[in-house]
Amino acid sequence: MEKLRRLKYKKEVQFGEDVKIKTLAEHQMETGVRRDNLTGVIYPRLIIQSVIARYNGEIVFKANWFSGVSANPYLAFFIKAKESGLIEIEWKDDHATTSYKRGYLKVLDEKGNEILPVKYGL
């Protein structure tokens, strides 16, 4: 079953601006300490271990999580806009299953033209 992953940010920004990127993952984040009341069996740990943010394929931010992070983890951080391109967030599970969410960021210069990641020489 596909779990919900969310990625929100300002789509069009100026050059040099700090973009706030807000992410949300739907996950139970079982701590491995909780015990079933009836049977006394401990639920095995299952958490999101790491979140990696990439901006045009380059790692920009990294988070390593342990069992102290709340369920349905929300995470907000900043990146600096330099050129328009792909923003990719990767969530990695305890079972090493990964899920992705991608989006396009458009960066404008002072005249209102888009700054493209690839420069074509004429």
Next chain:
Amino acid sequence: MKKFKRNTLKTLLAFIVAVLSSKGFSNGNPYRDRFQSYRQTFRIEPNPEETQRIIKNIIGKKKILDNLVDLQVPDTAEDGNVVPLTFRINCTMQKDDYPKKVHVLALENPFPEVAIYEFFSEKGTAEVSFRCRMRTSSFIMVIAEMNDGRIGVNKKYVDVMLGACS
């Protein structure tokens, strides 16, 4: 002659072991980190000695600076399952002036290490907000390891009405 040789060998071995162990435990990795990387499936009680050891292993013998870390947490949290937390490192993020790793610790949790965040040079400001779990009302500690060896620590007390079930 034989005895002398054996004794010298012994001292040499002891010296090597001491050097290796001191390096291995003080490289910035918290002691329980290796323990946590397994899928832990047993109950464990909070241990203040263990938390002190983790903090000591992170900080080591480096100099601690104040007003490097801004920490925003609520004074009282109704639900221990969701405690909102934002921190900000006061630095320019140019060349060497950026935090390599930022540790977030809730001191009274069974596993005090909550999260480790890694930043990179010239990639935006070092500000993060997320939500964490807390078992009882206790201190929340943020330790920032800067790339040039400085260390910033900030600590705030949070009163939790209803602790996270454990």
